[in-house]
Amino acid sequence: MKLRDLLLETNSALTANKARSGLTILGIVIGIASVIAMVSIGAGTQSTIESNIEGLGSNLLTVLPGVQQAGRAFVSAGRGSAQTLTNDDAEALRSVSGVAAVSPEVSRRYQISATTGNNTNSNVMGAVPAYAAVHNVAVAMGTFITEQSQRSLGRVAVLGPTVSEDLFGEGVDPLGKTIRINRINFKVIGMLQTKGGSGFSNPDDMVFVPLSSMQKLLAGSDYVSSIAMTSEQKDLMASVQAEASALLTMRHRVATPDFSIISQADILGTLSQVMTAFTVFLASIAGISLVVGGIGIMNMMLTAVTERTREIGLRMALGAKRREVAAQFLAESIALTFIGGAVGIGLGWVIARLVSRLGSIATRVSPESVALAFGVAAAIGIVFGYYPARRAAKLNPIEALRHE
Amino acid sequence: MMECRDIVKTYVTGEIETQVLKRVSFTIRDGEFVAIMGPSGSGKSTLMHILGCLDVPTQGSYLLDGRDVAQLNDDELADIRNRKIGFVFQSFNLLPRASVLRNVMLPLVYAGNDPGTRSGLAESALRASAFPEQFWRHKPNQLSGGMMQRVAIARALVNNPSLVLADEPTGNLDSVTGEAVLATFQRLHSEQGRTIVLITHEPYVAEHAGRIIHIRDGQIADDHEVRQRRLVRNAGI
Numbered sequence: 001m002k003l004r005d006l007l008l009e010t011n012s013a014l015t016a017n018k019a020r021s022g023l024t025i026l027g028i029v030i031g032i033a034s035v036i037a038m039v040s041i042g043a044g045t046q047s048t049i050e051s052n053i054e055g056l057g058s059n060l061l062t063v064l065p066g067v068q069q070a071g072r073a074f075v076s077a078g079r080g081s082a083q084t085l086t087n088d089d090a091e092a093l094r095s096v097s098g099v100a101a102v103s104p105e106v107s108r109r110y111q112i113s114a115t116t117g118n119n120t121n122s123n124v125m126g127a128v129p130a131y132a133a134v135h136n137v138a139v140a141m142g143t144f145i146t147e148q149s150q151r152s153l154g155r156v157a158v159l160g161p162t163v164s165e166d167l168f169g170e171g172v173d174p175l176g177k178t179i180r181i182n183r184i185n186f187k188v189i190g191m192l193q194t195k196g197g198s199g200f201s202n203p204d205d206m207v208f209v210p211l212s213s214m215q216k217l218l219a220g221s222d223y224v225s226s227i228a229m230t231s232e233q234k235d236l237m238a239s240v241q242a243e244a245s246a247l248l249t250m251r252h253r254v255a256t257p258d259f260s261i262i263s264q265a266d267i268l269g270t271l272s273q274v275m276t277a278f279t280v281f282l283a284s285i286a287g288i289s290l291v292v293g294g295i296g297i298m299n300m301m302l303t304a305v306t307e308r309t310r311e312i313g314l315r316m317a318l319g320a321k322r323r324e325v326a327a328q329f330l331a332e333s334i335a336l337t338f339i340g341g342a343v344g345i346g347l348g349w350v351i352a353r354l355v356s357r358l359g360s361i362a363t364r365v366s367p368e369s370v371a372l373a374f375g376v377a378a379a380i381g382i383v384f385g386y387y388p389a390r391r392a393a394k395l396n397p398i399e400a401l402r403h404e
Numbered sequence: 405m406m407e408c409r410d411i412v413k414t415y416v417t418g419e420i421e422t423q424v425l426k427r428v429s430f431t432i433r434d435g436e437f438v439a440i441m442g443p444s445g446s447g448k449s450t451l452m453h454i455l456g457c458l459d460v461p462t463q464g465s466y467l468l469d470g471r472d473v474a475q476l477n478d479d480e481l482a483d484i485r486n487r488k489i490g491f492v493f494q495s496f497n498l499l500p501r502a503s504v505l506r507n508v509m510l511p512l513v514y515a516g517n518d519p520g521t522r523s524g525l526a527e528s529a530l531r532a533s534a535f536p537e538q539f540w541r542h543k544p545n546q547l548s549g550g551m552m553q554r555v556a557i558a559r560a561l562v563n564n565p566s567l568v569l570a571d572e573p574t575g576n577l578d579s580v581t582g583e584a585v586l587a588t589f590q591r592l593h594s595e596q597g598r599t600i601v602l603i604t605h606e607p608y609v610a611e612h613a614g615r616i617i618h619i620r621d622g623q624i625a626d627d628h629e630v631r632q633r634r635l636v637r638n639a640g641i
Contacts, residue, residue: 005513012501314497317458318559319486319514321479397458401497 001324010331024300028340031290032373036348038286042279044363060264063227083223084258090227096243098236103134104224106214113180114167123206126214134228142190150210157186158208161194294380301388313400326393333385341377406432412463424450426622437593439602439610442619452603456569457484490560494572496552498544508559529562550581568600586612587636
């Protein structure tokens with residue numbers, strides 16, 4: 001029996017009962033479409049989060065006070081709960097080879113009010129000029145914290161766009177206006193460009209003041225909440241991290257570090273892990289419907305074998321070998337899953353696009369997920385078609401011919 | 405040439421053994437037209453299954469063109485059915501989804517002929533069984549019983565088999581169309597020299613053959629030439 005004949009037989013068998021074939025295919029379509037949609041939503045969310053984290057600054061290392069707990073990727077002890085990092089530490093870190101910029105930071109939440117009477121509770125960040133380069137922030141108007149205002153304990157502030165909007169209203173130029181942080185007046189000298197939330201720190205919803213002013217006027221202590229630094233090249237990150245760790249351990253005169261250094265890669269790695277687990281979870285739920293679709297195929301094929309018992313007997317009498325009978329039924333189930341798979345991939349793609357458009361969740365249909373779905377569909381066709389096909393092939397031709 | 409030597413067929417149902425054929429021996433030469441006759445339960449169906457290579461004997465040997473069929477496996481039996489035997493069934497057994505032409509081509513599909521050869525062979529087989537050309541593309545359910553049986557005969561002939569095996573071919577037909585089908589068999593026998601084995605329980609039908617083998621209780625009761633053979637005059641309408 002030639003392949004062309006096999007396809008012809010398959011076509012005539014499947015079109016003989018279009019409604020039944022259609023419903024069986026629908027089961028596979030739903031399964032494949034949900035796998036594609038779920039995986040693409042997972043992958044899209046993952047890439048959004050990854051790009052947000054990369055947006056925090058490239059080649060970023062963050063030194064935090066307190067010790068990282070075993071088995072956890074993040075420091076859970078609140079920032080500033082241990083005050084071990086100082087401006088001098090930051091100064092010393094500049095000498096580490098491969099470091100591009102160092103940004104000591106102090107951040108606290110304060111009530112901020114404007115002369116308009118509006119007020120907001122927001123994060124106030126004591127920053128040095130290097131902050132802008134380290135964290136990839138740019139001003140939309142005015143200037144960022146300057147070296148001069150840092151030295152002179154300047155009462156100046158740079159607003160994130162969200163804060164500016166909250167205090168002065170949308171589209172109002174805040175430059176030159178005065179805000180009050182903790183009852184101290186600050187003059188607005190700049191506003192940042194919108195950057196978008198990243199889930200960890202949203203620079204849109206922050207107020208920046210010079211680090212010196214923050215420490216002396218607002219916080220009243222010389223410690224810093226964290227030190228962010230960048231390395232010159234990505235492959236220097238590991239050596240910078242090791243050298244910085246050794247330097248700080250020596251400066252603090254401690255045997256084991258009383259601080260932790262988190263690289264962006266660590267955060268990214270952990271989040272990727274979480275997101276991958278999430279995607280796998282979604283895909284396995286969708287996979288269940290795929291299995292149900294496969295059972296639908298098996299059900300239909302078993303019915304077909306029973307209905308066509310006489311035909312099987314006739315084919316055997318006319319010289320069909322057992323494996324040719326098996327191939328015929330296997331071809332039918334594989335054809336069902338292939339059609340279902342192709343339509344399902346299309347439908348899944350449409351669902352992913354709709355979710356992107358309506359739900360504002362980024363989605364991405366990757367070639368791998370399409371290949372995976374198709375592979376799974378083919379496997380289902382073979383696995384669930386195998387038993388009915390074998391049953392057809394094992395029929396006794398005499399009994400099959402007599403079957404009513 | 406078909407040779408049956410001491411064929412025994414025993415069926416085992418649970419713990420009960422039933423001997424359906426008890427040492428049956430006979431020979432059918434090429435070009436003979438033989439009717440195998442007997443009441444139901446006589447073992448004639450079992451004998452037909454063995455002659456048609458759908459089943460193998462428990463004991464004894466069945467030689468088809470000098471080859472012992474009892475020793476063959478499933479695939480080899482399928483091959484013999486495909487190349488050497490043409491079946492005609494009481495209930496026609498045509499594929500309802502396929503056209504007349506496609507039905508006739510079915511054995512060639514399993515023989516692995518290429519499509520060009522197939523349609524040529526199918527067309528000449530349809531002509532040989534006097535099936536009118538205007539119905540070649542029809543589906544079987546659009547045909548009368550006699551027409552369907554002629555499609556089945558064409559299908560049985562398409563592989564140029566050495567044996568045409570007909571199991572009650574007129575059983576589902578009225579007497580006029582039955583007569584026409586018998587006429588077709590007689591013509592295939594006399595004009596093309598085909599070996600034809602006809603299984604029937606009707607003496608009237610059996611008398612169209614050249615020789616009758618009577619089976620009773622699994623044994624050959626009688627085996628004789630037909631002296632006054634019935635010939636159908638208007639050979640097939």
